[in-house]
Amino acid sequence: MLKRRLPLCLALLFVCAAATAQAQEAASLPELVRRVKPAVVAIVTYDAKGNPLMSGSGFFLRPGQVITNMHVIEGARRVEVKTLDGKGRVYQAAGALAVDEEGDLALLSVEMPAERAHSSELMTTLPDEGEKIFVIGNPLRLEGSVSDGIVSAVREVPNLGHIVQITAPISHGNSGSPVFNMRGQVVGVVTIKVVNGQNINLALGAARVEQLHAGRLRTFDELCAPKRNGAGDPEAAAEWWYKNGLSSLWLGNYDGALDSFENAVNKNPRRPEAWIQVGYCLVKQGKNADAIKAYKQALRLRPNAYETYNKLGDAYYYASNFNEAIVAYKEAARLRPDQSEAYYNLGMTYLELGDKDAALAQSRLLEPLDAELYQKLMSEINR
Known part of the structure; x- marks a missing residue:
């Protein structure tokens, strides 16, 4: 989404709450904690010999299904899930119903009685900078610890979603913890990144969690199946560089991310996602002409990609080539008429x-899809 001559990702940071009343805290923090804590769990993983591997956190997305970080269960042959509802019941996870390696997410199937099941409400709309949040998790195996703070930043990562940076203190063991807003809704999943020995408190936006759909159950033995070694394998090396680039994007390090993504496309030039990330980082550096080339390469590899056309439009927009931007945005809208961003960008x-009349025409298409973006566009039209 665009704001006149501002970087695209900043537009999302200025989306206002739907109503002031909703922004008010619906309950005190202790009341909220009591309400949502039963849906939070502590996780301990074990190797094939029964030795503890790692501890982490998670939460019930729906009855019998727990969200956590993929890295929490990495290498595990057995996974225990302990409830934080005051009963401290321990259940076995049967395996994973879905995994999202790029998002570092896993959806676990937990064997438990239906009457003891809990679930959590996701808030897929981005939180505002400065909004109050709290985290419940198990830092350093201190089960059920609560910390609070605010949202300090929101960043976009193409093909991944949005990263929410928070001030609430978190430590190892918080990986997979839910981040709640002051209405008790999950706005993100904690993933700890370490930079120069310091933890950077980040969470993946809840919209990515919503995209995880339960599929065939994969046992932990299956998940532990050997993977290709990167040594001498260009595709595996490219994957390593790609993931390294994503980690840099999480931190807002666009220079480091670009270096990694360029290495990824050099190792495997057939991966469109890597070209998209190259283009995104180049736009951040103001190198719009080079970004356009990268996005076009991504489209050669994967035609009819909605998000890529949107990003190509962004690059043309920031290069002040508005007519070409319109062509790209129109193609994005044709591919996904149910998505609001292209109409806003148009x-x-x-x-x-x-051309205010043409902008108004886009607002009419936008209104039934996204009330907040519609209001934002109308405020620009009426300036």
């Missing part, structure tokens, strides 16, 4: 060309 681009 409206903003028409405003740059001084």
Whole structure:
């Protein structure tokens, strides 16, 4: 989404709450903790010999299904899930119903009585900077610890979603913890990144969690099946560079991310996602002409990609090539008429060309899809 001559990702940071009343705290923090804590779990993993491997956190997305970080269960042959509902019941996870390696997420199947099941409510709308949040998890195996803070930043990572940086203190063992807003809704999943020996408190936005759909159960033995070694294997090496680039993007380190993604495309030039990330980082550096080339390469490899056309439109927009931006955004809207971002971007681009009528036409398409973006576009039109 665009704001006149501002970087695209900043637009999301200025989306206002739907109503002031909703922004008010619905309950005190102790009340909220009592309400949502039964859906939070402590996780301990074990190797094939029964030795403890790692501890982490998670939460019930729906009855019998727990969300945690993929790295929490990495290498595990057995996974225990302990409830934080005051009963301290321990259940066995049967395996994973879905995994998202890029998002570092796993959806576990937990064998438990239906009457003891809990679930959590996701808030897929991005939180505002400065919004109060709290985290419940198991730092250093201190089960059920609560910490609170605010959202300090929100960043976009193409093909991944949005990263929420928080001030609430977290430590190892918090990986997989839910981040709650002051209405008791999950707005993100904690993933700890370490930079120069310090923890950076980050969470993957809840919209990515919503995309995880339960599929065939994969046992932990299956998940532990040997993978290819990167040594001498260009595709595996490219994957390593790609993941390294994602880690840099999480931290907002666009220079480091670009270096990693360029290495990824050099190792495996057939991966469109890597070209998209190269383009995104180049836009961040103001190298829009090079970004356009990268996005076009991604489209050669994967035509009819909605998000890539949107990003290509962004690069044209920031290069002040508004007519080409409109062509790209129109193609994105044609591919995904149910998605709001392309209509918003078209409206903003028409405003740059001084065509208010065309911008209003896009607002009418946008209104039934996204009320907040519609209001945001209308405020720009009426300026």
